[in-house]
Amino acid sequence: MRVLLTIWLIFVPANHNQNKDSVMKRHVVGLMIWLAVGSVSVADEAAAVTLKTLTDYVFTHHPARQAEASMDALAESRLALAGQLFAEPLSLSVNHFNDVIGSGDGLQEWESAIEMPIWLPGEKRQQQNLSRHLAAEVPYYQQRIRLDASAQVREHVWQVMLSAAKVRHAEVLQENSENLLKDVKSRVEGGDLADSEALLAQTHYLEMQSQLASAKLDLQQSLNQYQYLTGQQVLPDEIEESLPESTEIHRDHPLLAELEQQIARQRSEVANARYDNARHPSLSVGIKRERDEHADPYNNSIGVGVSFALNDARYQQPAIAAASRQLADLQIAQQQQLRQLEAALLAAMDRLNSLQQRQEMLKQQFDVSQQYVSMQQRSFDMGGIDLTTLLRSQEVTNTHRHQLLQLQIEIQQQIAQINQIAGRTL
Structure with a gap:
């Protein structure tokens, strides 16, 4: 199968008369990647690729989803x-008893x-509560997996965008160097410049060609990972997101x-732990048959x-203590997770403000x-400066152009x- 790749990356400089908010709301960078693949059906062309569909695919094929069946089975x-x-x-x-090795009187029994075993009071209800909490964990587990899938989609989509921006920058440099080479050769032939x-x-020009080839290789690697x-060969039309x-x-x-x-499930585990090492009361029903040495019919x-246990509370305490320790660990983990998220969100907002100011x-x-x-x-055209000086000034401008384009993507x-970080899934 033959695959053709075409990239359009459009850079639109912002006007100084526009305010910052309006500039941010514009689609300053537009990236379209089309892959024309042989034997593509109409149904495939009609399927729209969005951030949501990409996340759905990654979520469906996420390795962590294999644990869902075991979670359901446990509940x-x-x-x-x-x-x-x-x-x-x-x-x-x-049981059988006789006196064959004892008195030998023919006694048999x-x-x-x-x-x-009988359920302890409240034990059955606690088992049902624990089952309900275990089953309720699955949707929350799936939501966390989807958040991870969203992170992977975001990472790879924007990596492709950054790689494409480098390609476009390298293309501009290569085009400029080619035009400059033609102009210099023409002036050398006219005697205006030295050989x-x-x-x-x-x-x-050769250096710019090398940079372009390297940038295209990086882009191809990003596309392969994406x-x-x-499972898609095109980017979504809409990839920009709004702040929460x-x-x-x-x-x-x-x-x-x-x-x-x-934590809710572990609280149920704590309540259920008191039954772990407890001995259940037991009701027994039996038959006894016995006869004497005269071989009379069995009586x-x-x-x-x-039967029931006496004073088994001490045997229950280790299981209760262990379950309580796990509950405390989960509560600590939740508080630590909250603090980490708040710190990460604060740092991310500060970085966004820094990028906007830059x-x-x-x-x-x-x-x-x-x-x-x-x-x-103009000075070079009039012979006022040499080519090296012109290239240095062009390099500064090209660097600023690329930095601005890359910054807008960042x-x-x-x-x-x-x-x-805020927990918004795609």
Whole structure:
């Protein structure tokens, strides 16, 4: 199958008369990556690629989803246990006694009994509560996986954007160096410039070609990683995100919500721990058959018995203490997770403000460098400066152009990162 790749990257400089908010709301960078693949069906062309569809794909194929079946099985096993009539499996005992090695009087005795463990008061209800909490963990677990899938999609999409920006920058440099080489050769042939200037222009052109080839290789690697993760060969039309209305970490954050549910489950584990090492009362029903040495018919009798533990509270304490320790660990983990998220969100907002301030300064530097390189170009055309001086001034302008373009992409990437930290899934 043959694959063709075409990239359009459009850079639109901002006007100084526009305010900062309006500049941020514009689509300053537009990236379209089309892959024309042979034998593409109409249904494939009609399928829209969005951030949500990409996240759905990554979420569906996430390796961590394999644990969902075991989580459901654990909840169902607890529920099935609570539905049993008896607290433990029934046990059957059969005993036989005779005096063949003793007095030898022919006495024989048979005993058989069934032991039926009985649920302790409240134990069955606690098993049902634990099953319910275990089953409730699955949706929160899935939401955390989707948040991780969103992080992977965001990372790879914006990595492709940054790589494409480098390619576009390298293309501009290569085009400029090619035009400059043609101009220098023409002037060398006319006797206006020395032959060494043509060699310098040729060296500069070859260097720009090398940079372009390297940038394209990086872009191809980014595209390969993107396709491997998402199963798609095109980027979504809309990849920019908006800042959340509230820049705070809420309790419904997927990471915090999952821990909250785990805490609720562990509380149920603590309540259930008192039954772990407890001995269940047991009801026994048995039959006893005996006869004497005269081989009279067996004398049959039925017996009923009850057994229960005495003072087993001390044996329950280790399990209760262990479950309580796990509960405390989860509560500590939730508080630590909240603090980490709040600190990360604060740092991300500070970085966004820093990028926006740097963007304003770069715009001014870019405008000044454009004016300067225009003056240097006129001086070079009139023979006032040599080619080396012109290349240095062009390098400064090109660097500012690329930095501004890259910065605009980084600002949008940082907004996506803020949404990720805030727990907003795609």
